[in-house]
Amino acid sequence: MNINFEKSNGLVPVIIQNTATLQVLMLGYMNEEAFQRTQETNKVTFFSRSKNRLWTKGESSGNFLTVDEIALDCDNDTLLIKATPMGPTCHTGTTSCFKEETAKGFLYELEKTIHARIDQDDVNSYTNQLFKRGVNKVAQKVGEEAVELVIEAKDNNMDLFKNEAADLLYHLLILLKYKECRLEDIERVLVERARK
Numbered sequence: 370m371n372i373n374f375e376k377s378n379g380l381v382p383v384i385i386q387n388t389a390t391l392q393v394l395m396l397g398y399m400n401e402e403a404f405q406r407t408q409e410t411n412k413v414t415f416f417s418r419s420k421n422r423l424w425t426k427g428e429s430s431g432n433f434l435t436v437d438e439i440a441l442d443c444d445n446d447t448l449l450i451k452a453t454p455m456g457p458t459c460h461t462g463t464t465s466c467f468k469e470e471t472a473k474g475f476l477y478e479l480e481k482t483i484h485a486r487i488d489q490d491d492v493n494s495y496t497n498q499l500f501k502r503g504v505n506k507v508a509q510k511v512g513e514e515a516v517e518l519v520i521e522a523k524d525n526n527m528d529l530f531k532n533e534a535a536d537l538l539y540h541l542l543i544l545l546k547y548k549e550c551r552l553e554d555i556e557r558v559l560v561e562r563a564r565k
Contacts, residue, residue, distance in 0.1 A: 370439070370441050371441075371445055372401075372404065372441060372445060372446070372448070373444070373445040373446045374400060374401050376444075376446045377446065379400050379401070380398040380399065380400055380416060380418075381398065381399055381400075381404075381446055381447060381448055382396060382397075382398055382446075382447050382448070383396065383397050383398060383399050383413075383415065383447075383448040383449075383450055384396055384447070384448070384449050384450070385397065385413060385426075385434060385450050385452055385458070386449060386450070386451050386452070387451070387452070387453070387454060387474070388437040388438065388451040388452060388453050389453070389474065389477040389478045389480075389481055390471075390473065390474025390475060390477055390478060391474050391477075392464065392465055392471065392473070392474055393465060393467060394434070394452070394454060394458040394459075394464070394465050394466065395426075395458050395459065395465065395466040395467075396466070397413070397415035397426070398415055398416055398418060399414070399415055399416055399448065400416040402416070402423060403415055403416045403423050404448075406423060406425070407436060407439075407450075408436075408439075410425070411435060411436050412425055412426070412427070412433045412434065412435060412436065413425070413426045413433075413434035413436060413450060413452055414426070426458075427455060427456075430456065430460075431455065431456065432454065432455050432456035432457055432458065433454075433455045434450075434452040434453070434454055434455070434458070435452055435453045435454075435455065436450055436451075436452050437451045437452055437453055438450070438451040439451075476538065476542070476552055477552060479539070479542060480542050480545075480546075480551065480552050483496050483539075483542050483543055483546055484546060487500045487543075487546060496543060499540075499543060500543055500546065500547060504544075504547050504548075507540070507543055507544045507547050508544060510540045510543075511537065511540045511541055511544050514533065514536045514537040514539075514540050515537055517533045517536070517537075518530070518533040518534055518536075518537050520533075521533045
């Protein structure tokens with residue numbers, strides 16, 4: 370990665386984005402040493418301009434940012450780091466330093482949780498228990514939830530409709546896991562269809 374640290378007196382801006390939800394979490398700065406430390410530890414480390422030293426996000430709070438992917442912009446002077454947060458990112462306790470509390474992208478967090486419950490064989494998990502019953506039972510559950518959603522769509526109770534829609538999405542994610550397919554794969558199909 371050919372990062373141009375000289376362009377801005379040894380520092381480059383770094384945008385941190387949640388890997389699962391794609392929510393922008395914060396902006397910080399790195400010098401070459403902070404970048405190297407980030408790569409070595411797999412935890413986001415900045416150069417703190419106010420403390421005039423390296424600062425690993427979460428070093429005092431425990432809310433580390435685990436690096437999943439690093440990308441360099443077209444001018445080689447800005448980094449985008451996709452990371453998994455170990456808690457709130459902002460020192461104020463919010464998810465994002467931009468105070469954007471949103472449910473957008475949560476389906477990816479849910480997908481991750483579903484995969485973890487199944488992959489870790491959590492015996493107390495409804496998700497894992499259903500998954501172990503096989504594809505027929507999982508598909509049947511998706512069908513039942515779809516029918517319940519259709520029934521609620523004909524009535525005027527918005528809360529029940531939303532809950533049935535949530536149930537359908539949840540069970541669909543379990544079925545996708547069974548078929549070794551990810552939500553991102555379905556999004557790609559939709560993107561391709563939109564381009565036609």
